[in-house]
Amino acid sequence: MIAYLKGSFVKKTPSYTHIDVAGVGYEVQISLNTYSKIQDLESGLLYTHLLIREDAHILYGFFDEVEKEMFLQFIGVTGIGAGTARIMLSYMKPEELSKAIVQGNVKMLESIKGIGKKTAERIVLELRDKLSKHPVDANISALKSNTLQSDALNALIALGINRQAADQAVQKILEHDPGIGVELLIKKSLQVL
Numbered sequence: 001m002i003a004y005l006k007g008s009f010v011k012k013t014p015s016y017t018h019i020d021v022a023g024v025g026y027e028v029q030i031s032l033n034t035y036s037k038i039q040d041l042e043s044g045l046l047y048t049h050l051l052i053r054e055d056a057h058i059l060y061g062f063f064d065e066v067e068k069e070m071f072l073q074f075i076g077v078t079g080i081g082a083g084t085a086r087i088m089l090s091y092m093k094p095e096e097l098s099k100a101i102v103q104g105n106v107k108m109l110e111s112i113k114g115i116g117k118k119t120a121e122r123i124v125l126e127l128r129d130k131l132s133k134h135p136v137d138a139n140i141s142a143l144k145s146n147t148l149q150s151d152a153l154n155a156l157i158a159l160g161i162n163r164q165a166a167d168q169a170v171q172k173i174l175e176h177d178p179g180i181g182v183e184l185l186i187k188k189s190l191q192v193l
Contacts, residue, residue: 028061
């Protein structure tokens with residue numbers, strides 16, 4: 001997995017950028033939110049998520065970890081693909097999306113191109129509890145707020161476990177044993193699944 005890229009922005013468009021990292025050029029798909037933050041920069045760091053499909057390997061880039069975490073939350077929702085998640089992050093900032101979801105503001109989510117009423121309701125249903133427990137703040141990454149949980153979750157996903165099922169298992173174990181170590185948390189989560 002490619003966690004981040006740090007290098008020179010060779011080409012920047014509202015939908016993707018080419019970033020030169022030690023002589024290797026990467027094409028990275030970005031949101032308008034990220035584009036607005038890098039458009040005046042010569043170089044920088046993008047947090048990344050590599051999506052591997054049967055027909056392509058697509059690298060998505062984010063200016064900060066908050067946006068990356070929102071992207072990962074969205075692609076974990078049934079029926080939401082990476083393209084739709086990127087569009088959502090282009091329409092609104094991560095903290096605005098989080099606020100709309102926590103407040104159950106289906107109308108605001110429907111205003112995003114490609115998001116109908118049923119999809120907006122599904123997003124609220126699947127993410128409201130998660131985002132209310134771990135609010136997205138522009139200054140504090142959702143990943144940093146609970147590294148134990150996110151480390152365990154990332155490990156389970158890397159093992160091929162569905163994100164939603166893995167998250168539920170991790171939450172269940174942490175409710176009963178909040179002081180557990182990450183290795184034991186992963187092992188117990190696998191037993192619950």
